[in-house]
Amino acid sequence: DAGVIQSPRHEVTEMGQEVTLRCKPISGHDYLFWYRQTMMRGLELLIYFNNNVPIDDSGMPEDRFSAKMPNASFSTLKIQPSEPRDSAVYFCASRPAYSTNTGELFFGEGSRLTVL
């Protein structure tokens, strides 16, 4: 399997523009997570889905952020309008429903967003 695939890897945009980040989880994984990492706040969970249904979106900063998972193989995180304080690395991760012995979360390589 190719692992969790995120796109774009890097995005530079201007304040006020719409940003869409994409994630393809590992096939067969039931859970999908969106995280944000900044120097100031570290790693934060934004939202997670189970079987395409949003379960916990309490980490979504405000109404400018929205996430969807229209099917088991695709999710988007949208920021509209973007602001400079949204600059961060956004990670997508997935995992299967049942635990295995070691690492349970599989992370994508991240999307580095810079809002000017």
Added chain:
Amino acid sequence: KNEVEQSPQNLTAQEGEFITINCSYSVGISALHWLQQHPGGGIVSLFMLSSGKKKHGRLIATINIQEKHSSLHITASHPRDSAVYICAAYGNQFYFGTGTSLTVIP
């Protein structure tokens, strides 16, 4: 106040040393994750624990639910272990530690 506290924040060790990173949490949890983030930025999930101990290669993770404490041990440390190690506790939401930056010197 952080719900998850890690110590130390920074750690430098000589190759071959035994390393311990600690994580204490103040909330009720159902699972605790240890994550590894390399200088390039990629994150790897090392362990998910809900009780006891797990081992994978030179890495060992333990958790004491009563004391709300977990440790990550690295035996025979190697320069390639140099990374930031992050503890993440999951109760009704995820709480992340600020990370421990480990440097292993040859």
